[in-house]
Amino acid sequence: MAVERITLRGSEWRRYYAPVLICVYLVALCVTLTLTGLFLPRRGDMLAMMAAGSFGILMSALVGLLFWVTQRRALEFRVLATGRDAWLNFEHLKAAALGFGWRVAGEEQGRWLQAFTPATLFADGDLVAIECRGREVLLASIPDLDIGFSRQAIRRCREHCDRLAEAAGIAAVR
Secondary structure, eight states: OOOOBOOOOHHHHHHHTHHHHHHHHHHHHHHHHHHHHTTOSSHHHHHHHHHHHHHHHHHHHHHHHHHHHHHHHHTBOEEEEOSSOHHHHHHHHHHHHHHTTOEEEEEETTTEEEEEOOOOSSOOOOEEEEEEETTEEEEEEEOOTTTOOOHHHHHHHHHHHHHHHHHTTOOOBO
16 A cells, blocks of 8 residues: 655755755765775775764764655655545535634645644744545644754644544544
8 A cells, every 4th residue: 555645846845855965965975085085195094084984974874864764754644534525524624724723825625735833933834734535534744844853843743633633523543
């Protein structure tokens, strides 16, 4: 079974994956450091430089991979089974989102909706994505891209989805 994710485009993608891109940059710097070590005249300096570069490559790659896996998992939709059709699910979810004071960023009537949670002084709010297909609802939420990605932010986004499902009367989780 294929996992569906929120689709990020252009600058959203770059902003969301910025920590991964920084780790890729660090790997490139460490590769350069390692290659530079090959040209040092003293063997001890060469070995030290290559060891430091190799360690940097390994650690930056592992941290980047950790960010990548965690962020990809956060983009996954949660599939909720309901007893209502897509149109009715959409209406309930949209009403709940507007009732929470969320700002609708885009929608296709009866199919999908993207909304931002209330903004703060320095940020837009978390993104909540809703898709309605037949008798299923797909929910996902990602942290505000200006604030950053943390365990607390992921937990807060999970709570947004739980709160939205509860307010719309959707209980059965597959």
